[in-house]
Amino acid sequence: MSNSTMSKSKVIQSGLRTVDMEVQAVLELKHRIDQTFVTACETLLQCKGRVVVTGMGKSGHIGNKIAATLASTGTPAFFVHPGEASHGDLGMITKNDVVLALSNSGNTAELVTLLPLIKRLGIPLVSMTGDENSALAQAACANLDISVSSEACPLNLAPTTSTTVTLVMGDALAITLLESRGFTAEDFAFSHPGGALGRKLLLRVSDIMHKDQEVPRVEPETPLQNALLEMTEKGFGMTTVIDKKGKLVGVFTDGDLRRVIDSNIDLRNASIKDVMSSNPKTINQDILAAEALNIMEQSSITAVIIENQHQHPIGVVHMHDILRAGVI
Numbered sequence: 001m002s003n004s005t006m007s008k009s010k011v012i013q014s015g016l017r018t019v020d021m022e023v024q025a026v027l028e029l030k031h032r033i034d035q036t037f038v039t040a041c042e043t044l045l046q047c048k049g050r051v052v053v054t055g056m057g058k059s060g061h062i063g064n065k066i067a068a069t070l071a072s073t074g075t076p077a078f079f080v081h082p083g084e085a086s087h088g089d090l091g092m093i094t095k096n097d098v099v100l101a102l103s104n105s106g107n108t109a110e111l112v113t114l115l116p117l118i119k120r121l122g123i124p125l126v127s128m129t130g131d132e133n134s135a136l137a138q139a140a141c142a143n144l145d146i147s148v149s150s151e152a153c154p155l156n157l158a159p160t161t162s163t164t165v166t167l168v169m170g171d172a173l174a175i176t177l178l179e180s181r182g183f184t185a186e187d188f189a190f191s192h193p194g195g196a197l198g199r200k201l202l203l204r205v206s207d208i209m210h211k212d213q214e215v216p217r218v219e220p221e222t223p224l225q226n227a228l229l230e231m232t233e234k235g236f237g238m239t240t241v242i243d244k245k246g247k248l249v250g251v252f253t254d255g256d257l258r259r260v261i262d263s264n265i266d267l268r269n270a271s272i273k274d275v276m277s278s279n280p281k282t283i284n285q286d287i288l289a290a291e292a293l294n295i296m297e298q299s300s301i302t303a304v305i306i307e308n309q310h311q312h313p314i315g316v317v318h319m320h321d322i323l324r325a326g327v328i
Helices: 008-032 035-045 058-072 115-121 135-139 161-181 185-191 196-202 224-236 254-262 291-298 319-324
Strands: 052-055 077-080 098-103 125-130 141-144 237-244 248-253 303-307 313-320
Touching: 035 098, 035 125, 035 141, 035 161, 052 058, 052 135, 058 077, 058 098, 058 135, 058 161, 115 135, 125 135, 125 161, 196 303, 224 237, 224 254, 248 254, 254 319, 291 303, 291 319, 313 319
Parallel strands: 052 077, 052 098, 098 125, 125 141
Antiparallel strands: 237 248, 303 313
16 A cells, blocks of 8 residues: 555545545436436336335445435335344335345446345335346336446545445435325424424423423512512513413513613502503413514513413413523
């Protein structure tokens, strides 16, 4: 093995050459999005079970990614190693499934060995190969052409351009199926509940709001000093003001307190009705937490009241609650 090093210009030249070769190979795929691609999509769309993706070596690595992309975009899928399939894992495949097989040569022994078994099961086979005359392509109901003129590897040996093209073709399949199914952002979130996107699209105010005895409540005749004690005890920097029937009639916040102090109102004799703000900002418990955060930011408030259809304050959510939930 040579220990020689390349000059800076040679390094840049090599990197650009690789990028240019792979970009060109991907552009050539545009001419292969044709009726065969339509047949492949229809076959996968009609699958009543799962798409079983399989491939050997580097094609297997790409197959793993394609299976993951399909599964997260509304097409149930999983990857099966072709070598393991011949030693028991074929039992994971049912008659309701579709096999998506990846092989640049189309004659990978481990995949060709599976063809009689796939045929016996009577399940459709979609292939991605670089040779339309290969055993795999000939056995498929739709063969997607992933051939490349050469690999980016200067030895034309290491799978580089061919794996990139295969991955792009897999993405084209996944996104076309996503659109065909009418897959939505909320559907995507259900597949990604642990991520920030999932929380942003799924987490509702009702999931994180403080309710019952945690909600600060005082009546209009309550002395201001007592209202301040309620605010301190509940820790939201505000208190709701309710009438005898529990209906929300106002709110008093830390900001209101500062204004009261500036106006020289007698704090010892004032009642909350004299200093509260009427028509407070309220939200519904079913809105998304991300939307509640947006409302608070636009209204320059740090906590918002959740009100039911009877105008009763049933909860409070603080900006910190939403941030702790990881919505952003």
